[in-house]
Amino acid sequence: xxxxxxxxxxxxxxxxxxxxxxxxxxxxxxxxxxxxxxxxxxxxxxxxxxxxxxxxxxxxxxxxxxxxxxxxxxxxxxxxxxxxxxxxxxxxxxxxxxxxxxxxxxxxxxxxx
Amino acid sequence: xxxxxxxxxxxxxxxxxxxxxxxxxxxxxxxxxxxxxxxxxxxxxxxxxxxxxxxxxxxxxxxxxxxxxxxxxxxxxxxxxxxxxxxxxxxxxxxxxxxxxxxxxxxxxxxxxx
Numbered sequence: 001x002x003x004x005x006x007x008x009x010x011x012x013x014x015x016x017x018x019x020x021x022x023x024x025x026x027x028x029x030x031x032x033x034x035x036x037x038x039x040x041x042x043x044x045x046x047x048x049x050x051x052x053x054x055x056x057x058x059x060x061x062x063x064x065x066x067x068x069x070x071x072x073x074x075x076x077x078x079x080x081x082x083x084x085x086x087x088x089x090x091x092x093x094x095x096x097x098x099x100x101x102x103x104x105x106x107x108x109x110x111x112x113x
Numbered sequence: 114x115x116x117x118x119x120x121x122x123x124x125x126x127x128x129x130x131x132x133x134x135x136x137x138x139x140x141x142x143x144x145x146x147x148x149x150x151x152x153x154x155x156x157x158x159x160x161x162x163x164x165x166x167x168x169x170x171x172x173x174x175x176x177x178x179x180x181x182x183x184x185x186x187x188x189x190x191x192x193x194x195x196x197x198x199x200x201x202x203x204x205x206x207x208x209x210x211x212x213x214x215x216x217x218x219x220x221x222x223x224x225x226x227x
Contacts, residue, residue: 032214043117043204043218044156089156093214100146100169101216103156 003027004092006104013111019077021107023090026071030092034101035064035075038087047088048075080111117219119205125225131193134222136205137186146216147180147190148204156204162188195226 005024013019025033034049050057050064050073057064063076077084090104118137126132138145147159160170162182170180177196182188192199202223206216 034214036218041220043206043220045218046215049214100158100161101156102158105155 003030003102004090004104006090006107008107009105010108011110013080013109015080015082015111015113017080017111019075019080019084019109019111021075021088021090021109022072023074023104024070024072025092027092027094027102028071029094030102031095032093033064033066033073034091034093035062036089036091036103038089038106044089077109080109082111082113085109085111117205117207117217119203119219119222121222122220123223123225125227126195128196128226129194130226131191132195132199132224132226134190134203134205134224136188136190136219138188138205138207139217140186142207142209142217143185144208144216145182145188146206146208147188148206148218150202150204150221151200159190159203192224195224197226200224200226 003026007022035047036044037047038044048059048062048064050066052068055066061078066073088107091101093101117139120135143164145162149157149159159172160180161168165182178192180190202221204218204221206218208216
């Protein structure tokens with residue numbers, strides 16, 4: 001059972017544009033929602049994370065928007081740069097699961113120069 | 114800190130052979146996770162250890178897969194016998210504990226079974 005659904009599968013954006021990746025979850029016990037960034041040949045690395053007690057979190061050009069009632073959250077990358085080209089994974093976990101991460105299927109982002 | 118260290122980075126083996134993947138977690142981290150990444154199934158959690166004890170191995174696909182953590186600084190994932198469908202990138206990740214949320218990933222081992 002896929003508990004975190006991610007879209008789109010791939011995304012192409014012009015430099016300076018806004019990249020938006022969406023995720024939806026099913027398990028209402030989830031209480032931690034991170035986004036991981038993965039470059040080719042590397043392991044995923046934490047980019048930004050949010051807890052459901054806030055609706056938005058911003059770190060530099062990266063923003064997570066969270067809608068608890070809709071069970072959806074999204075990553076917005078403002079002023080996208082070619083260096084942002086990577087695969088992005090949303091994930092979710094809850095304390096009862098000892099913080100095991102359930103990952104979305106990933107979005108391959110390409111930012112054109 | 115050197116981060117999570119995995120070895121080997123690449124492994125090519127013949128079907129039926131035993132394969133052992135190794136992981137050294139970040140010092141001080143007491144939770145360790147093994148993930149498998151494929152194009153078809155994405156990132157899947159295979160097994161999770163807390164304080165060297167396997168807590169949840171429900172993601173281990175078959176009895177051919179086994180994992181151990183003999184001490185806080187070392188873990189292995191073994192596949193015996195290996196099959197072509199085991200070809201994937203295997204990641205090890207560690208975190209400070211059940212309440213700590215950030216998991217740090219190693220660079221992965223790319224396994225090819227021919």
